[in-house]
Amino acid sequence: MKASWLFSKHPLLVDQDLATVIGLNEAIVLQQLNYWLHSKSAKKINDKWWVYNTYENWKEQNFPFWSIPTVKRTFSSLEKKEVVVSANFNRAGFDKTKWYSIDESKLNQLMIRASDQNDTTSGSKRYDGMDQNDPTYTRDYTETTSDTNKNSDKSQVTYHQSQSIKKEDKSESIPYKEIIDYLNQKTGAHYKPSSKANQRLIKARFKEGYKLDDFKTVIDNKAFEWQHTDMWQFMRPSTLFSPSHFDDYLNANNLDKHKNKPTGGGYDSTQVDLSDVNDNDLPF
Numbered sequence: 567m568k569a570s571w572l573f574s575k576h577p578l579l580v581d582q583d584l585a586t587v588i589g590l591n592e593a594i595v596l597q598q599l600n601y602w603l604h605s606k607s608a609k610k611i612n613d614k615w616w617v618y619n620t621y622e623n624w625k626e627q628n629f630p631f632w633s634i635p636t637v638k639r640t641f642s643s644l645e646k647k648e649v650v651v652s653a654n655f656n657r658a659g660f661d662k663t664k665w666y667s668i669d670e671s672k673l674n675q676l677m678i679r680a681s682d683q684n685d686t687t688s689g690s691k692r693y694d695g696m697d698q699n700d701p702t703y704t705r706d707y708t709e710t711t712s713d714t715n716k717n718s719d720k721s722q723v724t725y726h727q728s729q730s731i732k733k734e735d736k737s738e739s740i741p742y743k744e745i746i747d748y749l750n751q752k753t754g755a756h757y758k759p760s761s762k763a764n765q766r767l768i769k770a771r772f773k774e775g776y777k778l779d780d781f782k783t784v785i786d787n788k789a790f791e792w793q794h795t796d797m798w799q800f801m802r803p804s805t806l807f808s809p810s811h812f813d814d815y816l817n818a819n820n821l822d823k824h825k826n827k828p829t830g831g832g833y834d835s836t837q838v839d840l841s842d843v844n845d846n847d848l849p850f
Contacts, residue, residue, distance in 0.1 A: 587680040588647060591632075591640045596673075598628045599650065599666055609665075611655055616665040618655075641666070649673040671796050678800055681810045740765075740772050745781045746803070752789045753801045767807040774809075780816055781807070787818045 578594055585593035602608060602617045609616050619627075625637050632640075641664075644650035649672050652664040743759040745768055750757055757764060768781070784806055792798045805811060 583677070583681075587677055588649070589643065591636070592644050592647070594629070595637075595640045596644060596649065596668065600668060603668060609655075611665075614667050616653070616655065616667045618663060618665045620663050647672075647676065649676060674797060675800070678805055678811075682804055682808060740769055741778050742768055744778060748782055749785050749801070749803065749806070752785055753798075755802070757803055761803075764803045764807075767803055770809065771807055771812055776812070776816075784812060784815045788815055791818065 578597070580590070580593040580597050584596070588596070599617065602619075603615045605617075607617060609618070621634050621637050621641075624641075625632060625634050629637055641650065641652075645652060649669055651667050651669050653667075654662065655665050656663060742765050746757050746759040746761075746764060749755065759765075771781070785801075788797075788801060788806060792801060800806075806815060
C-alpha cells in the first residue's frame with residue numbers, strides 16, 4: 567500500500583545551503599514567498615513584485631504545520647535579515663495586513679558572505695597543510711673525513727639550491743601578477759599579487775585545472791553583472807576565486823560578444839549594445 571503522505575501532492579522544497587545560512591523555517595517561508603511572487607496573485611508596485619496575505623492565510627494555505635506565532639516570528643526574522651521587505655499598500659487605513667517582497671540583492675550578499683566565511687575557515691585548515699604532501703628530500707651523508715664533510719656540505723648546498731629553483735620555477739608558472747593586475751584594472755582596486763591569501767586561492771584553482779583565461783572570464787562576467795549594484799563590493803579575490811563560486815561565475819553568462827574590454831572600473835554601459843541580446847541572457 568502506497569503511503570499517501572509521501573509527495574502525493576507538490577512538496578515543500580528548500581535549498582540546503584539557504585537553510586544552513588538563514589535557518590530552516592526561514593528558508594521554507596522564503597521559498598513559498600518566492601513561489602507566490604511568481605504567481606498571478608502577485609502585484610507589481612513601484613517596479614517591484616509584492617504579495618498580500620494575512621498571517622492566518624499564510625498558515626492555512628502554506629504552513630498548516632505551524633502555529634500563527636511561528637509564522638509571525640519567521641517573517642519577522644526574515645525582515646530583520648533584510649532579505650524580506652514589507653509595506654502597506656492597502657487603501658483602507660484600518661487594514662494593517664502586510665505586503666511582502668524579496669530583496670534578492672540582500673539575499674545574494676548574505677549568501678556570499680556566509681560562503682566566503684566558510685571558505686576562509688575550511689581553506690585556512692586546508693591551505694595550512696597544502697604543502698605537507700609535497701615531496702621532501704633528505705640525503706644521508708656518512709661522516710668519515712674532513713674532506714668528506716666538505717664535499718657533503720657542498721652537495722647539500724647545491725642540492726637545496728636546485729630544489730629551491732625548481733619550486734620557484736613552479737611558482738612562477740602560475741600568473742599571479744597577471745590575474746591580480748587584471749582584476750585591479752577592472753575594479754580600480756589595489757590587490758597585491760604577492761598576498762599569500764590571493765596566491766593560495768589562485769594556486770588552488772590552477773590545481774583544479776583552470777587557466778588564466780578562466781580567471782579573466784570570471785572577472786569579466788561578474789564585473790559586467792555587478793556594475794552599478796551593491797554587489798560590486800564583492801569584486802575581490804576572496805569571493806571571485808573561492809572554490810564555492812569560481813565555476814558558477816565562470817559559466818554565469820555568455821555575453822562575451824556583447825561587452826567591450828573594460829579599461830577600469832567595470833564596464834561602461836553606454837558603450838554596450840544589448841539590442842540583440844535575449845532577455846533571458848541578461849543578468850539584470
